[in-house]
Amino acid sequence: xxxYRCSVVIPAKNAMPGLTQxxxxxxxxxxxxxxxxxxxxxxxxxxxxxxxxxxxxxxxxEIAPESFGHGRTRNMGVAAADAQYVAFLxxxxxxxxxxxxxxxxxxxxxxxxxxxxxxxxxxxxTASPFTRSDLDRHxxxxxxxxxxxxxxxxxxxxxxxxxxxxxxxxxxxxxxxLRKSVWxxxxxxxVEFAEDQLWARAVIDAGYAKAYAPEATxxxxxxxxxxxxxxxxxxxxxxxKKYFGYELGGTFLSFLKSLVxxxxxxxxxxxxxxxxxxxxxRHRLIRSGQRxxxxxxxxxxxxxxxxxxxxxxxxxxxxxxxxx
Numbered sequence: 001x002x003x004y005r006c007s008v009v010i011p012a013k014n015a016m017p018g019l020t021q022x023x024x025x026x027x028x029x030x031x032x033x034x035x036x037x038x039x040x041x042x043x044x045x046x047x048x049x050x051x052x053x054x055x056x057x058x059x060x061x062e063i064a065p066e067s068f069g070h071g072r073t074r075n076m077g078v079a080a081a082d083a084q085y086v087a088f089l090x091x092x093x094x095x096x097x098x099x100x101x102x103x104x105x106x107x108x109x110x111x112x113x114x115x116x117x118x119x120x121x122x123x124x125x126t127a128s129p130f131t132r133s134d135l136d137r138h139x140x141x142x143x144x145x146x147x148x149x150x151x152x153x154x155x156x157x158x159x160x161x162x163x164x165x166x167x168x169x170x171x172x173x174x175x176x177x178l179r180k181s182v183w184x185x186x187x188x189x190x191v192e193f194a195e196d197q198l199w200a201r202a203v204i205d206a207g208y209a210k211a212y213a214p215e216a217t218x219x220x221x222x223x224x225x226x227x228x229x230x231x232x233x234x235x236x237x238x239x240x241k242k243y244f245g246y247e248l249g250g251t252f253l254s255f256l257k258s259l260v261x262x263x264x265x266x267x268x269x270x271x272x273x274x275x276x277x278x279x280x281x282r283h284r285l286i287r288s289g290q291r292x293x294x295x296x297x298x299x300x301x302x303x304x305x306x307x308x309x310x311x312x313x314x315x316x317x318x319x320x321x322x323x324x
Contacts (some may be wrong), residue, residue, distance in 0.1 A: 009077030119216030169261030233297025249302030
C-alpha cells in the first residue's frame, strides 16, 4: 500500500527565482489526503538546491547534469515516489489555485482505466496577447471532445486518421499526472524529445484511456524570440518525424507560400483585447518574426538529415540539455 495518494515531481535546473513561487503553491495545495513533493535537480548553480533543502516537506534528489533525460529523470521520480499517482510540473508551471492537485487526481479517479491526465495551461499576465490567445484556443479545443478518450471511441478512425491519433496522444508533462501501476508496465521512454506524447501514445495503444482536467490549471507560457522559435520548431519537426513519422515541413512550394502568408497574418489578425490585452505594433512585429521562425524551423527540421551536422547542431536546442 502506497503511503501517499499522490506525489508531485518537479525536475529542475537553475530554476530560481520562479521555483520559489511554484513550490509555495504546491505545498499549500488543499487535498483531503496527504501528498509528497520531490524535486530532482540536475546541477543547479543558482541557489535552487539551497532553497529546496530549506523547505520542510520537500524531498531533494540530486543528479549529475549529464545524467538528465526528460523521460529518464521522470522515471527516476516515479520510482522514488511512494504514491498511487504521480503528478508532474516543470519549474516554470505555476498552479493557478489551491485545487490544482485535487482536480488532477479526481480526473484520474473517474475510471481505473485512465492511465494519465493532463491539465490546462493559461498564459502569465505578462505574456503577449498572441501567446495568451494561442493557449486559450489550444486548450478550448479539447472541450469539443469527451474529456476521457481512448482508441475504442472510434477504432477505424484511430487506424486511419493521423489527426485523430495526434489528438489522442497529445499530453504535456508541464502539467500532468500518471497512475503508477500503469507506469510500472509502461515507463517513460528515454528520449530527448516528446517523452510525454510518446508515453501517451504507448498507453493509448495498450488500451488505456487519457483524461483532460480543465480545472487543473497552471500558468505556463513563453514569449520566444524569432530565433528561439525557429530552433524550437526545428527540434519539434525533426523529432516528430523521427518518433511519429509526421512531417511538419511540407513541400518546398508550400514552405515558400507559408513563409509569405504566416508572417503577414499578425498585421491583420484581430484579437479580443478586453480578454487578451492591448495589441501593439511591437507585438505584431515580434509575432511576424515568430511565424517566420516557426515555418522555417519546421521545414528545416523535417529535412535535418540533408543538412550538414554542424548546421543541425547550431539549430538544435536539445544537445544543451545534457551539458553541465
